[in-house]
Amino acid sequence: MKEFSPIEELVNELRLSLQRITRIAEEIHAEEPISIGMRGVLEFLLRHSSATVPTIARSRHVSRQLIQSHVNALSEEGLIRFEDNPAHRRSQMVTLTPRGEAMIERMRRREGAIFADVAASVSDRRIGEATRTLRSIRSALKGGE
Secondary structure (H helix, E strand, O other): OOOOOHHHHHHHHHHHHHHHHHHHHHHHOOOOOOOHHHHHHHHHHHHHOEEEHHHHHHHHOOOHHHHHHHHHHHHHOOOEEEEOOOOOOOOOEEEEOHHHHHHHHHHHHHHHHHHHHHHHHOOHHHHHHHHHHHHHHHHHOOOOO
16 A cells, blocks of 8 residues: 655545535535635635735735636626725726625535534644644645635
8 A cells, every 4th residue: 555645645635524514515505606716705705805806816826816806806796896996997806795705604504513513522722733734835836725
């Protein structure tokens, strides 16, 4: 049997966990009219209040065009709005609408019910350690948010 380094084992667990989390999200949010990528934009805006498309793209290490397509679709759904950007005439600020904020909060509540079961079996201390470890690894990889 092939041996793997600790970092390879961690990356494998991350991949498996991400696949499981993605499947859970698809199941519990099936009625929502947005993709996982669009959900990521909503959560970014919930955390940061507002941002430009290039700022969101840089933080996620994806193309501006991908984020622009997500933002356009979110705008069509009435979940975000564009506002003037005093720092840049052409790059508008993207902000959640009340409807968008309600949607992302509703999604977080659904997920929270599932995550509460997980948190009951793993201590806050260990979750905090794992979070700090993953943040350090992402930083070492020059990763985004």
